[in-house]
Amino acid sequence: MAVLEGCEAKFKTPVLEERKCPECGEDVEVFTVNGKITADSACDCGYVFRAEDWSDEVPAIKSQKKKEEKKEKEEE
Numbered sequence: 906m907a908v909l910e911g912c913e914a915k916f917k918t919p920v921l922e923e924r925k926c927p928e929c930g931e932d933v934e935v936f937t938v939n940g941k942i943t944a945d946s947a948c949d950c951g952y953v954f955r956a957e958d959w960s961d962e963v964p965a966i967k968s969q970k971k972k973e974e975k976k977e978k979e980e981e
């Protein structure tokens with residue numbers, strides 16, 4: 906399948922990907938951006954695929970995070 910890069914590359918849309926659970930071998934559907942898991946996804950057996958840091962790929966989200974941290978400090 907062709908992957909659209911270029912002008913659309915900066916809009917990283919999470920895609921549903923199947924990962925094999927290392928515990929039970931079941932396929933688990935996880936959301937990924939550039940192959941990195943964006944949200945914790947639990948397998949039926951209890952194994953959790955941890956979200957990976959993919960914020961470097963999306964500068965907008967990174968700056969948003971910084972803003973929130975600033976807010977918290979101001980409130981203290």
Ligand SMILES: [Zn+2]
Pocket residue numbers: 926927928929930931948949950951952
């Ligand atoms: Zn499992």
